[in-house]
């Protein structure tokens with residue numbers, strides 16, 4: 001899991017109503033949700049974002065509702081991964097369940113500016129800033145979560161487990 | 169070392185003897201819940217994984233409440249997908265308009281959730297059921313889909329923060345003020361990934377409505393679950409409603425807590441959470457002049473009969489300020505009926521409030537009272553994030569039902585004390 005991309009910076013406590021406002025929850029079509037991603041924080045975000053870009057945020061990213069529409073909107077907008085100081089619990093869970101790569105470190109946010117290029121190496125647990133000038137360590141994900149990502153999300157993990165059970 | 173009630177429920181449901189914070193488990197769920205926003209996505213995932221039958225038709229609960237009565241064609245489609253699925257699977261607990269209401273008020277009322285249960289819901293306020301001594305937590309649609317298929321869900325055993333409540337709450341102080349005060353104290357991520365367990369001598373004096381309100385908003389402090397060990401008050405509530413067995417558990421005296429918070433509820437004033445975070449609280453005496461355009465009394469936080477009684481007490485013989493729109497939303501059909509019988513609805517009508525059908529409606533800016541740019545509302549709901557009730561440049565102030573009612577009369581955020 002390696003991602004190289006341009007950074008969009010957001011602050012602390014970015015809640016799910018900002019990530020995808022409830023007024024758009026009458027659909028779960030990723031393409032439609034992507035058009036309104038982060039709209040209440042930056043109305044032009046969906047137009048400016050390019051595939052492979054990376055969101056970098058402060059503490060408690062994704063707090064609020066349990067809507068999976070939030071990680072879906074982020075993924076469909078083309079965001080490759082999210083790096084935050086910390087994540088709210090349900091958002092963290094949802095991201096792993098549906099295979100949106102997310103990484104935790106409080107050190108990145110103060111070290112970069114919007115528009116900077118960074119490289120996130122999920123496997124090695126390292127983020128590289130500014131052409132290799134500085135490296136930051138990511139908190140490793142628990143082994144079970146890594147298994148989920150490897151299986152391609154919770155439903156695939158479950159299917160795999162069920163077939164294994166059937167085989168005995 | 170003993171265990172907390174949260175750890176004990178997770179042990180019971182995962183077949184383990186002993187669990188400690190940080191352990192990862194697969195556990196059986198007693199109830200898996202979805203609504204018209206989250207269920208359609210879960211149903212799609214369920215089908216994609218080849219699901220044909222849910223694991224138990226009595227344990228998958230689907231409730232239309234967010235955009236109902238259908239606010240537009242898309243919402244109608246989402247509700248239809250859920251309704252069709254409920255019929256196809258012959259679900260015992262699907263409640264159509266006219267018999268249902270807002271999920272977290274409805275499930276306890278119908279006796280669907282009981283003490284000792286493990287409940288997951290594709291809705292963050294699923295934590296409400298902790299008031300009954302159940303382990304209940306919000307998850308996403310994929311978790312719901314997986315549980316519909318397998319009857320299981322994965323969990324990391326949380327650490328527990330103990331909140332010990334002492335003292336007697338003042339005249340207009342309710343569960344809402346206690347939880348807002350606590351969120352103000354520890355912050356919106358103060359309990360992230362953790363359980364909040366409520367104990368102390370003041371609990372016995374809190375009725376179920378106050379307990380539901382407190383447990384409802386633990387997610388606003390980031391908590392995984394909130395829990396009240398069951399007592400006589402719980403049992404009196406449950407016994408009238410339960411149709412299956414339940415398990416009464418309590419924390420061991422030597423259980424381990426990550427932190428203990430002691431709170432004297434006697435010193436808590438009615439609280440108001442200013443935009444745009446539930447932790448941004450002020451005592452009602454320090455609110456200052458905040459004019460409002462709308463007041464909303466309802467939601468899974470404060471739409472119960474006890475809340476409507478308090479609002480009616482404040483509104484009786486009074487009129488809403490002509491510049492304010494007051495929307496009262498009984499959370500369920502049963503509450504609506506009871507409010508009618510008790511004469512509360514006529515108090516609201518005479519006060520010039522509008523009475524809505526049971527729905528989430530304006531709580532999430534869905535419909536039935538959305539705010540325009542620059543407008544301000546005081547609401548008994550649970551979130552005041554940017555754009556939560558409408559336009560991104562509108563504002564929501566969270567308060568208890570008495571404060572919301574008094575504010576509607578005075579046209580600005582105010583204590584009922586000011587009405588004399």
Ligand code: SF4
Pocket residue numbers: 233234270271272291293467468469527528531532549550
């Ligand atoms: S009333 Fe509000 S907080 Fe409660 S379930 Fe409905 S939308 Fe969510």
